[in-house]
Amino acid sequence: MPLRVLIQWCSVAFSVPVSLCAVIVVDPAGGGDEVSMTRAVENAANGDVIVLVPAVYYSTFDVIDKSVTVRSIDPENPLIVAATVIDRRFEPRSIVVIGGGLELSGVTVRDGALQETRAITARFAHLAIANCVFQNNGFYVEQSGGAIYLNDSTISLVNCALLGNRGYTSGSAIFANRCHLEINRCWFEGNQTTFIPRFPEEEHSRRRTIVARSSQIEMADTTIIGETVWIDGSPSVEIERCRIYQLAGVQALGIGDCPSAIVRDSLILSIGVGPESGTACITSGCNLSLTGCAIVGGTIGVSTQPPWILTARGNLFYQNGYGVIFGDTPESGYYTIRDNCFFGSIWGAMLMRYVGFIDIPGNLRVDPRVVTPGSWDLNGTPESADDLYTPGDYRLRPDSPLINAGPTDLVYGPDARDFFGRVRVAGGRVDIGYHEYPEAGDLDGDGNLTWFDVDPFVLALLDPAAHAVQFPLADREAAGDVNRDGRVDLFDIPAFVDRVSAIGDPRP
Numbered sequence: 001m002p003l004r005v006l007i008q009w010c011s012v013a014f015s016v017p018v019s020l021c022a023v024i025v026v027d028p029a030g031g032g033d034e035v036s037m038t039r040a041v042e043n044a045a046n047g048d049v050i051v052l053v054p055a056v057y058y059s060t061f062d063v064i065d066k067s068v069t070v071r072s073i074d075p076e077n078p079l080i081v082a083a084t085v086i087d088r089r090f091e092p093r094s095i096v097v098i099g100g101g102l103e104l105s106g107v108t109v110r111d112g113a114l115q116e117t118r119a120i121t122a123r124f125a126h127l128a129i130a131n132c133v134f135q136n137n138g139f140y141v142e143q144s145g146g147a148i149y150l151n152d153s154t155i156s157l158v159n160c161a162l163l164g165n166r167g168y169t170s171g172s173a174i175f176a177n178r179c180h181l182e183i184n185r186c187w188f189e190g191n192q193t194t195f196i197p198r199f200p201e202e203e204h205s206r207r208r209t210i211v212a213r214s215s216q217i218e219m220a221d222t223t224i225i226g227e228t229v230w231i232d233g234s235p236s237v238e239i240e241r242c243r244i245y246q247l248a249g250v251q252a253l254g255i256g257d258c259p260s261a262i263v264r265d266s267l268i269l270s271i272g273v274g275p276e277s278g279t280a281c282i283t284s285g286c287n288l289s290l291t292g293c294a295i296v297g298g299t300i301g302v303s304t305q306p307p308w309i310l311t312a313r314g315n316l317f318y319q320n321g322y323g324v325i326f327g328d329t330p331e332s333g334y335y336t337i338r339d340n341c342f343f344g345s346i347w348g349a350m351l352m353r354y355v356g357f358i359d360i361p362g363n364l365r366v367d368p369r370v371v372t373p374g375s376w377d378l379n380g381t382p383e384s385a386d387d388l389y390t391p392g393d394y395r396l397r398p399d400s401p402l403i404n405a406g407p408t409d410l411v412y413g414p415d416a417r418d419f420f421g422r423v424r425v426a427g428g429r430v431d432i433g434y435h436e437y438p439e440a441g442d443l444d445g446d447g448n449l450t451w452f453d454v455d456p457f458v459l460a461l462l463d464p465a466a467h468a469v470q471f472p473l474a475d476r477e478a479a480g481d482v483n484r485d486g487r488v489d490l491f492d493i494p495a496f497v498d499r500v501s502a503i504g505d506p507r508p
């Protein structure tokens with residue numbers, strides 16, 4: 001391999017004069033420019049790129065007041081990511097970034113939990129992390145940040161997996177304070193707090209996967225399975241197309257004291273148990289807007305604490321054990337709750353601690369006809385502490401009353417997508433819930449049936465694989481079953497011809 005090759009390109013992000021950037025290859029076996037990752041990173045100049053050959057690196061490094069890139073030889077290749085490992089089992093220190101920045105891509109950082117070490121600690125820093133795996137790291141104090149701890153920093157986390165990390169209370173995966181977080185296409189699972197509660201209320205309030213405080217957070221297309229996502233005091237919160245699936249804590253999503261929190265096209269699901277412990281979403285002192293979500297399970301769908309401002313439009317509130325919205329009195333907050341579907345909770349719409357149950361007009365109370373309903377097992381006892389919710393599949397069936405039943409006054413751009421990444425407004429009107437059911441025959445996936453769907457329909461019948469590649473936004477199974485017999489086959493042709501003949505042919 002070449003020694004310290006000067007390269008013609010540099011990361012624009014670092015704004016470093018081009019000729020000063022170097023690529024430094026680290027190979028513990030001696031085949032590169034350096035054998036020590038620690039020395040390579042710590043001696044690197046601003047803007048240098050450190051390339052790790054596949055190996056297990058039992059060391060760590062600091063990045064202080066400079067910006068460097070550390071990456072594997074092929075960050076997009078999962079086999080290379082799995083084979084390029086920063087293993088923390090022998091050294092009780094995390095990767096430390098103070099000032100400047102770190103671009104980390106295509107590596108696995110693991111086993112810090114054995115030395116009570118998180119993967120990354122950053123202050124006054126910029127982190128760009130892509131295609132990385134953080135596994136089995138951990139830190140056991142308050143504000144843990146079991147995998148990543150951030151203060152006064154920015155982070156972009158793209159296509160990363162955070163698995164089996166440990167914290168004491170706040171943030172078994174991430175703790176961030178006064179930060180800007182962008183989290184896209186990531187997967188969090190098996191991250192756990194080790195805190196042992198002294199009484200049940202502590203159990204609810206402290207089991208958290210991600211804690212973001214006084215931060216701006218944008219999170220999209222991300223799955224979080226495990227404990228609560230907790231965001232408080234944050235000036236701007238945007239969550240879209242996320243699956244927040246809580247197993248053990250009080251709530252799936254907790255948002256407090258945020259002037260603007262927008263959650264849309266997401267699945268918020270709690271299998272939580274207990275009278276107040278199983279809440280899908282909790283909000284207080286917050287301006288929370290929920291649109292096009294499925295809020296499922298939990299003893300309560302959304303629990304509010306005064307003062308609260310809640311806008312809920314076009315959501316499916318489903319199987320929320322005892323009630324959809326819980327609060328003190330209707331007057332303790334401001335709310336706009338319309339065009340939602342409430343179904344499958346024992347007591348109905350809104351439960352107010354001091355008032356009892358009240359109705360909220362302007363919402364549907366119908367069986368949403370989802371693909372597979374979830375189910376509550378009350379365990380044969382009257383109390384709720386031992387109830388258990390088994391999740392289902394909340395996509396709509398073709399005969400669902402929620403299809404084309406969503407709000408008519410909301411404006412959607414052409415790029416708006418449902419939870420599954422497909423066109424958000426299909427068939428001329430948005431659906432209620434996180435799933436947009438396609439219009440029959442819309443095999444190019446643009447949301448409408450037109451004559452431009454003829455060729456895609458033929459392709460969907462003849463070559464499903466080619467159709468999937470060419471029209472990734474189309475839902476072949478649902479849109480192609482034009483005669484609604486549960487299959488996509490030649491018997492769908494007459495129904496397709498009938499439907500498409502009924503509209504004009506705009507093609508030249």
Ligand SMILES: [Ca+2]
Nearest residue numbers: 404426429431
């Ligand atoms: Ca629709």
Ligand SMILES: [Ca+2]
Nearest residue numbers: 442446448449
């Ligand atoms: Ca179409």
Ligand SMILES: [Ca+2]
Nearest residue numbers: 481485487488
């Ligand atoms: Ca069919």
